[in-house]
Amino acid sequence: xxxxxxxxxxxxxxxxxxxxxxxxxxxxxxxxxxxxxxxxxxxxxxxxxxxxxxxxxxxxxxxxxxxxxxxxxxxxxxxxxxxxxxxxxxxxxxxxxxxxxxxxxxxxxxxxxxxxxxxxxxxxxxxxxxxxxxxxxxxxxxxxxxxxxxxxxxxxxxxxxxxxxxxxxxxxxxxxxxxxxxxxxxxxxxxxxxxxxxxxxxxxxxxxxxxxxxxxxxxxxxxxxxxxxxxxxxxxxxxxxxxxxxxxxxxxxxxxxxxxxxxxxxxxxxxxxxxxxxxxxxxxxxxxxxxxxxxxxxxxxxxxxxxxxxxxxxxxxxxxxxxxxxxxxxxxxxxxxxxxxxxxxxxxxxxxxxxxxxxxxxxxxxxxxxxxxxxxxxxxxxxxxxxxxxxxxxxxxxxxxxxxxxxxxxxxxxxxxxxxxxxxxxxxxxxxxxxxxxxxxxxxxxxxxxxxxxxxxxxxxxxxxxxxxxxxxxxxxxxxxxxxxxxxxxxxxxxxxxxxxxxxxxxxxxxxxxxxxxxxxxxxxxxxxxxxxxxxxxxxxxxxxxxxxxxxxxxxxxxxxxxxxxxxxxxxxxxxxxxxxxxxxxxxxxxxxxxxxxxxxxxxxxxxxxxxxxxxxxxxxxxxxxx
Ligand code: AMP
Numbered sequence: 001x002x003x004x005x006x007x008x009x010x011x012x013x014x015x016x017x018x019x020x021x022x023x024x025x026x027x028x029x030x031x032x033x034x035x036x037x038x039x040x041x042x043x044x045x046x047x048x049x050x051x052x053x054x055x056x057x058x059x060x061x062x063x064x065x066x067x068x069x070x071x072x073x074x075x076x077x078x079x080x081x082x083x084x085x086x087x088x089x090x091x092x093x094x095x096x097x098x099x100x101x102x103x104x105x106x107x108x109x110x111x112x113x114x115x116x117x118x119x120x121x122x123x124x125x126x127x128x129x130x131x132x133x134x135x136x137x138x139x140x141x142x143x144x145x146x147x148x149x150x151x152x153x154x155x156x157x158x159x160x161x162x163x164x165x166x167x168x169x170x171x172x173x174x175x176x177x178x179x180x181x182x183x184x185x186x187x188x189x190x191x192x193x194x195x196x197x198x199x200x201x202x203x204x205x206x207x208x209x210x211x212x213x214x215x216x217x218x219x220x221x222x223x224x225x226x227x228x229x230x231x232x233x234x235x236x237x238x239x240x241x242x243x244x245x246x247x248x249x250x251x252x253x254x255x256x257x258x259x260x261x262x263x264x265x266x267x268x269x270x271x272x273x274x275x276x277x278x279x280x281x282x283x284x285x286x287x288x289x290x291x292x293x294x295x296x297x298x299x300x301x302x303x304x305x306x307x308x309x310x311x312x313x314x315x316x317x318x319x320x321x322x323x324x325x326x327x328x329x330x331x332x333x334x335x336x337x338x339x340x341x342x343x344x345x346x347x348x349x350x351x352x353x354x355x356x357x358x359x360x361x362x363x364x365x366x367x368x369x370x371x372x373x374x375x376x377x378x379x380x381x382x383x384x385x386x387x388x389x390x391x392x393x394x395x396x397x398x399x400x401x402x403x404x405x406x407x408x409x410x411x412x413x414x415x416x417x418x419x420x421x422x423x424x425x426x427x428x429x430x431x432x433x434x435x436x437x438x439x440x441x442x443x444x445x446x447x448x449x450x451x452x453x454x455x456x457x458x459x460x461x462x463x464x465x466x467x468x469x470x471x472x473x474x475x476x477x478x479x480x481x482x483x484x485x486x487x488x489x490x491x492x493x494x495x496x497x498x499x500x501x502x503x504x505x506x507x508x509x510x511x512x513x514x515x516x517x518x519x520x521x522x523x524x525x526x527x528x529x530x531x532x533x534x535x536x537x538x539x540x541x542x543x544x545x546x547x548x549x550x551x552x553x554x555x556x557x558x559x560x561x562x563x564x565x566x567x568x569x570x571x572x573x574x575x576x577x578x579x580x581x582x583x584x585x586x587x588x589x590x591x592x593x594x595x596x597x598x599x600x601x602x603x604x605x606x607x608x609x610x611x612x613x614x615x616x617x618x619x620x621x622x623x624x625x626x627x
Contacts, residue, residue, distance in 0.1 A: 003403040010417035024262035025056050028228045041466045043445035045256035046231035053235050054130035055226045056258050057297035062090040069302040073119035076308035077166035097127040098222035099215045103191050105157055107132030107227050112156035114138045114178055116165030117307040120195045121283050124160040125293055132227035136237040139284025140165050145564035147181035150239050153249055158191045164200040175202040231255025237455045240389040241507030243496045249455030250389050260449025264393045265299040267401035271329040273300030279331040286389040291331050310336055315343035319351040326355035333363040333503035337374045338533050345377045356380055363503030364535045368409045386412035386491055392449045395419050396489050411488040418447025423483050429472050434485040439495055442475040499528030499536045506569050511538055514564045515557050520544050525580050527594040537572040539597050550576050575620055579613045
């Protein structure tokens with residue numbers, strides 16, 4: 001079937017199309033309806049069907065292929081490497097599920113997972129799915145304030161953690177940040193289950209903290225029955241940044257997610273059971289959820305969890321793993337490739353890459369030089385794909401499992417099955433023709449696997465995503481784009497105040513709120529500016545309350561962000577200024593700040609209250625570059 005016919009059918013006959021895809025997973029009880037869209041924009045997929053993500057990812061493969069490798073946990077930080085077969089994975093997941101049960105975790109309870117890239121994090125996620133508990137993985141790079149706001153929103157009964165991660169040869173303590181977060185949060189979890197890796201000292205809270213090794217020992221031979229849940233039962237909450245300071249909990253279902261991931265493994269990633277997939281992301285991000293944990297395991301593939309940098313012990317490490325574990329499908333981000341690009345390409349080619357079929361890259365725009373460099377170095381197809389935390393799987397890609405269409409540099413490709421894409425004028429909502437710039441939107445229902453709602457806040461789901469395009473109930477991606485005459489989309493950046501640093505999404509509001517908490521800050525504006533390595537970098541402009549005490553303000557602001565949000569959100573520069581460019585109604589003109597910081601012409605500034613402000617800021621930036 002051609003791509004076009006396949007896509008058209010997915011839109012015109014969703015029941016037929018997704019009903020067929022649903023056969024790719026096990027249903028304990030068949031669903032009553034494929035799609036219930038009686039209450040738009042809330043789509044209910046496979047209602048009435050009983051299934052389980054853990055059963056589909058682990059149990060059925062443990063029965064069919066018990067001795068095949070399911071998970072390889074590699075740490076080039078601790079120099080440990082351990083492979084688990086599907087049978088061993090099954091046993092480990094049951095042990096931790098038994099620990100959950102023994103501590104009163106029930107179907108629908110939340111478990112927050114704040115962990116480095118270790119095998120236990122994978123067990124902890126799958127064990128939640130096994131018992132119908134809802135996991136919320138928080139990226140290990142986030143600090144106490146970020147963690148506290150997620151604890152207060154998700155209200156987890158238990159938090160699973162490790163005392164430390166490791167990066168670049170140094171232990172990165174997690175436990176003190178978690179303790180501080182629990183102190184800051186109004187909601188207090190009952191238990192903390194801690195994997196002690198022996199990397200750093202920590203203190204335990206009696207009655208609350210449990211040692212994973214000791215608990216595991218108590219449940220070594222336990223088997224916990226699978227909790228069959230309705231397809232619409234939430235499997236997880238994953239927080240992502242938006243335009244407000246409060247992160248949004250993206251809530252995902254169970255059945256639709258499993259079906260969509262399996263369909264994506266077949267049609268987009270083209271992995272096969274028995275092969276190995278290596279996704280270099282982190283479990284704290286959506287790519288980690290979908291393509292480190294659930295996608296490959298659902299598909300009966302081995303997955304590699306990697307703790308470390310792409311450069312240690314040398315820049316060939318990822319490719320050494322590709323050769324060693326015969327990786328057929330690899331998934332990474334443009335930033336990682338830009339890091340490798342600074343190294344000798346011989347590091348890549350000295351390993352046997354014959355098993356590798358395709359390299360997928362996503363999370364941020366893929367620039368032509370980066371795409372060409374990696375393609376020439378590994379001589380394999382490089383497939384850009386565009387999606388969001390909200391959608392859970394690619395919106396745009398070349399779907400090689402359906403038809404190998406030509407790639408166009410700068411474009412992540414064409415709409416995936418199930419996505420009814422529109423390119424709209426942001427003011428008039430009129431659908432645009434070829435090569436016109438507009439907002440990329442998706443006509444409901446969103447396909448299976450996409451977010452069900454914002455956790456605990458249906459109204460926010462509707463008002464944030466579905467009511468921004470005037471006069472239409474349509475999902476906005478908040479990305480600008482154009483579509484060419486052949487239907488290929490090109491992404492032109494966000495329409496909101498969200499920035500993308502090294503493929504990680506950050507809200508400038510969150511960073512502004514953190515900097516504002518510094519006692520000497522009167523006003524702050526954060527913008528994202530172009531960065532050669534990371535795609536974008538955050539830059540802050542601050543007005544001090546007392547300029548005589550502003551000598552170390554840049555460092556102090558950075559420290560504040562580090563300790564509250566985590567180093568990942570730290571602005572690259574903090575400029576101390578005496579005024580910010582504002583409109584007459586008092587709105588900060590971030591667009592103009594961004595232009596000046598990037599050395600561009602700010603364009604029309606006639607609406608600004610004081611037109612000299614930008615010139616002053618430009619001088620400050622130039623002087624600081626010289627200093
Ligand atoms: P996240 O939810 O963190 O995955 O971030 C999603 C956002 O990252 C999208 O809305 C885009 O702005 C950007 N993005 C993701 N993938 C791509 C891609 N392949 N090309 C361009 N931008 C992308």
